[in-house]
Amino acid sequence: MLYGKWRPRGFDEVVGQDHIVTTLRNALASGQVVHAYLFSGPRGTGKTTTARILARAVNCANLSGGEPCNRCASCQAIANGTALDLIEMDAASNRGIDSIRELREKVAFAPSDMQKKVYLLDEVHMLTDQAWNALLKTLEEPPPHAVFILATTELHQVPATILSRCQRYDFHRIPNEAIVSRLRFICSEEGFNVPDQGLLQIAVQSRGGARDAITLLEQVVARYGPTPSTDEVLDALGLIHDERSERLATAIIESDLATALDIAREIGDDGIDIARFTRETINVLRDVLPQALRGRVREESQYPGLAEAAIGTANAAANIARAVQELSRADFRLDPASPVPLEVACATAIMGPVTVVVPAGSVPTAVGGAVANGRPAAVARPAGAAGVGESVGDTSASREDRFLKDLYEACRMANPRLGAWLNGSCKVLAMDGDELELGFFMPVHMNKVDVDCRPLIEEQAEGLLHRPVKLKVRLVEKDEQPKKAPRGGHLARAAEALGATPVTKEP
Ligand SMILES: [Zn+2]
Numbered sequence: 001m002l003y004g005k006w007r008p009r010g011f012d013e014v015v016g017q018d019h020i021v022t023t024l025r026n027a028l029a030s031g032q033v034v035h036a037y038l039f040s041g042p043r044g045t046g047k048t049t050t051a052r053i054l055a056r057a058v059n060c061a062n063l064s065g066g067e068p069c070n071r072c073a074s075c076q077a078i079a080n081g082t083a084l085d086l087i088e089m090d091a092a093s094n095r096g097i098d099s100i101r102e103l104r105e106k107v108a109f110a111p112s113d114m115q116k117k118v119y120l121l122d123e124v125h126m127l128t129d130q131a132w133n134a135l136l137k138t139l140e141e142p143p144p145h146a147v148f149i150l151a152t153t154e155l156h157q158v159p160a161t162i163l164s165r166c167q168r169y170d171f172h173r174i175p176n177e178a179i180v181s182r183l184r185f186i187c188s189e190e191g192f193n194v195p196d197q198g199l200l201q202i203a204v205q206s207r208g209g210a211r212d213a214i215t216l217l218e219q220v221v222a223r224y225g226p227t228p229s230t231d232e233v234l235d236a237l238g239l240i241h242d243e244r245s246e247r248l249a250t251a252i253i254e255s256d257l258a259t260a261l262d263i264a265r266e267i268g269d270d271g272i273d274i275a276r277f278t279r280e281t282i283n284v285l286r287d288v289l290p291q292a293l294r295g296r297v298r299e300e301s302q303y304p305g306l307a308e309a310a311i312g313t314a315n316a317a318a319n320i321a322r323a324v325q326e327l328s329r330a331d332f333r334l335d336p337a338s339p340v341p342l343e344v345a346c347a348t349a350i351m352g353p354v355t356v357v358v359p360a361g362s363v364p365t366a367v368g369g370a371v372a373n374g375r376p377a378a379v380a381r382p383a384g385a386a387g388v389g390e391s392v393g394d395t396s397a398s399r400e401d402r403f404l405k406d407l408y409e410a411c412r413m414a415n416p417r418l419g420a421w422l423n424g425s426c427k428v429l430a431m432d433g434d435e436l437e438l439g440f441f442m443p444v445h446m447n448k449v450d451v452d453c454r455p456l457i458e459e460q461a462e463g464l465l466h467r468p469v470k471l472k473v474r475l476v477e478k479d480e481q482p483k484k485a486p487r488g489g490h491l492a493r494a495a496e497a498l499g500a501t502p503v504t505k506e507p
Pocket of ligand 1: 059060061062063068069070071072073074075
């Protein structure tokens with residue numbers, strides 16, 4: 001596994017968390033070791049890796065400038081996974097009081113062959129209230145030889161009493177440039193030759209997680225060999241680049257609806273995955289938007305020509321912001337082969353009238369910011385304009401099945417090991433508003449998803465539904481019927497008034 005092989009061995013190799021490693025290194029170099037550290041941040045950003053380096057550093061016999069030597073007996077033991085005094089515990093599967101009680105009994109004993117006994121508690125937010133209380137007692141009176149490193153992806157679920165006992169480090173999503181530079185290093189060491197555009201796409205897909213980026217690189221090379229072209233990388237990532245997405249973006253920026261509709265129809269006629277093409281166009285527009293707002297082409301822009309053109313076009317930023325908003329709403333799940341949702345989105349973006357309601361007191365650029373981070377500002381729709389997702393013939397069972405299939409694919413792509421738990425193990429019970437309720441057929445699957453896969457599923461579901469999602473799980477019988485989505489779109493009512501019968505209407 002490429003990731004295991006290239007896991008950073010010293011603070012200087014940790015990618016994109018300079019603010020953290022500099023502080024830790026300086027503290028260690030001057031002999032300051034505290035009893036409890038709390039590492040928070042998104043998955044794959046280096047929390048566990050940094051914790052293991054820290055465990056080595058506090059025990060290293062030849063610490064130099066805060067960096068562990070990786071040669072002394074304790075460094076070697078930790079690297080080989082044979083150190084008795086580094087205790088790693090996954091709080092997700094040891095969340096109860098008994099686990100912490102056992103920890104409290106053992107922590108009192110002196111380390112067996114190192115200076116410090118290091119406890120690394122991963123996913124610590126999963127602990128029960130009782131377990132938190134027990135842990136708090138230990139943190140209040142820690143034995144002098146103990147060091148606790150708590151890691152979590154959900155900082156807000158960590159009690160304030162625990163936070164106040166810990167030195168806290170917030171890990172950030174890793175910037176794309178830092179991931180690209182790490183991938184480039186790995187490629188040169190492994191003898192791979194991957195174009196920079198390909199590496200950038202891998203970084204973008206990994207959403208700030210080095211672990212995912214390296215895993216994706218490995219998948220690309222496994223499929224296309226050590227010297228893939230940019231197109232092959234995009235293909236392996238499921239992102240075949242269609243230059244028409246840039247042409248569509250240009251038409252939108254220039255308010256050229258006729259050209260936009262031609263392109264949308266052409267995509268439909270060619271049998272291309274329209275949802276994917278639309279996402280690609282959104283990405284093009286999102287790349288260009290901040291540049292249009294600032295009036296300056298960014299050096300690392302993926303579409304410098306388009307950004308240049310946008311800067312010279314009147315109202316380009318507003319056009320782009322509206323288009324991102326409308327294209328994000330387009331719902332292709334009802335009929336994936338139909339270009340109509342894309343055409344409607346283009347028309348609404350270009351023709352309006354759409355009133356963007358900017359919250360009182362916010363500056364005008366908030367519109368761009370709000371759209372660029374994927375949460376569009378509120379929109380007042382003109383009377384009579386139907387939401388693209390509203391449709392008379394929507395059969396909600398198949399809508400949910402399709403969503404679950406999309407969700408499984410998305411999760412599997414993001415994390416094959418965890419994504420697999422969604423395969424055939426459950427069904428969608430509710431997916432309206434911000435609630436996503438999954439019904440599982442077996443407790444083992446439900447617990448696995450509840451404990452390990454929650455952030456992954458919520459993140460991927462948000463990406464598919466374009467709104468925040470809170471996952472709920474419960475056990476169901478395999479033939480229990482899903483809740484029917486409430487009907488009531490005015491189009492549906494109008495159609496019923498004309499004598500239409502919704503396909504899923506109960507007899
Ligand atoms: Zn050492």
